Amino acid sequence: MDTTRQPPDNPGMVKSVSDMESQIDTQLETPYRPISVREFDKMVDRGIIGPNERVELVDGRIVVREQMNAPHAFIVAQITRLFMHRLGDGATVWPQLPVLASGRSKPLPDIALVRARGTHYRRHLPRSEDVLAIVEVSDTRLAFDRGEKLRMYARAEIQEYWIVDVNARTIEMCREPHDLGYGSRPIAGRDASVAFTAFPDVVFSVGELLG
Amino acid sequence: MVAEYERRRFTTDEFNRMAEAGIFASDERVELVEGHLVSYAPPQGPLHAGALWNFPEVIRTGLGGRAVLWSQLPVIISDTCELEPDLSILSHREPGYIKALPRLADVRAVVEIADSSIASDRRRRLPVYAAAGIPEYWLVGVRQERIQIYRDPRGPEYASYRLALRGDTISFQAFPDVAFSVDELLG
Structure with missing residues (x-):
């Protein structure tokens, strides 16, 4: 090479032309391509996403749901049973099933409580306006459930979103999106009683929901 | 804060099936980087377009039939990485690249053209190219009229760097006997 100009502060390995530019580089966020519900569904239809994959679409991101460990699974079953028993035909309990929250969000909540609409859901997944409440049981991903997921549900105007904290044995009741x-x-702590805004007379104790 | 959720990653095979299924818009430039779908901003401006035309012209003239030039077309870098560099200098392969995309082993060098210095997202690709083992990477700054030449990939970095300016003569490591004048490349 007839001309060699090494950056003065960086004689060995080089990431970029100068330290200043390197610093700016690291601040650039990866421009992930957001995925729409339509595109997500097409991936499933074409078998690109397999039928047994536990993935959900959260604000354009395809997120792998956490492994369902025993405490998580038990609490989902417990809550599903209590909701069905106490709410009866007043609402449809929709456990581990998809919900259309927006054009870029198709979450798979642990439990959704949706308006009873007869056989309507045979042809249409519940949309956010059908959802009375969503419950996520959170053991390993509390920050996600309280962060990205909470913002997604709020933007979708999900009126009530409960985060069941398995470790703290509490329920955070998010309202007023x-x-x-x-x-x-x-x-709500372990000794408290909780009720949905939509069903103020149907009371659950935090202790029984957590089992 | 580090995200504690896990994005679904895709393989290049899944990525190509998405393209075949018409999931992306026909004019969209989407790439696969470490299993993630990434949209790099489309190249902007006449300087970028002019360089994108001129570089292959000059390089093809110099290399003759010794290499295949592949412009803004996909290259499979690994099982989870498929990129569309502005210009890829490829080895000749039989039966050519008509039925199967080029792979890492076919790539002698890549050239990216940036028409602004710091705002350019092209620089983001350096660690991707280096980590993949792309042997040579030229980053052309058309506004500053300079060409950064990176060689010898080691992890996410390149161990060798040279800055070429107007008046300089440069060549690809794979074709050391063919010299290009920076003046001619930049026009």
Whole structure:
């Protein structure tokens, strides 16, 4: 080579032309291509995403749901049973099933409580306006459930979103959705009683829901 | 904060099936980087377009039939990485690249053309190319009229770097006997 100009502060390995530019580089976020529900469904139809994969679409991101360990599975079963028993025909309990939250979100909540609409859901998945409440049982991904997922549900105007914290044995009740999150997020401890805004007379104790 | 959720990653096979299924818009430039779908901003401006035309012209003239030039077309880098460099300098292969995309072993060098210095997202690709083992990477700054030449990939970095300016003469490591004038490349 007839001309060799090494960056002065970086004689060995080089990531970029100067330290300043390198620093700027690292601040650039990867421009992930967001996925729409339509595209996501097409991936499933074409078998690109397999039928047994536990994935959900959260704000354009295809997220792998966590492994269902015994405490998580048990609490989902417990809550499903109690909801069905106490709410009866007042609402449809929709456990581990997809919900259309927006054009870019098709989550697979642990339990959704949707408006009873006869056989309507035979042809149409519940949309956010059908959803009375969503419950996520959270053991290993509390920050995600309280972060990206919470914002997704809030933007979809899901009126009530409960986060069951398996480790703390509490339930965070998120209400009053707005564009950035929920206006009200009281946390009920293990001795408290809780009820959905839509069914104020149907009371559950945190202890029984957590089993 | 580090995200504690796991994005679904895709293989190049799944990625190509998505393209065949018409999941992406026909004019969209989507690439697969470490299993993730990534949209790099489409190249902007006449300087980029001009360089994208001129570089293959000059390089083809110099290399003659010794290499295949592949412009803004996909190259399979690994099982989870498929990129569309502005220009890939490929080895000749029988029966050519008509039925099967080029793979890493076919790539002698890649050239990316950036028409602004810091805002360019092209620089993001350096660690991707280096980690994949692309032997030579030229980053052309058309506005600054300079060509950064990176060689000898080691992990996510290149161990050898040279900055070429107007008046300089440069060549690809794979074709050391063919010299290109920076003036001619930049026009």
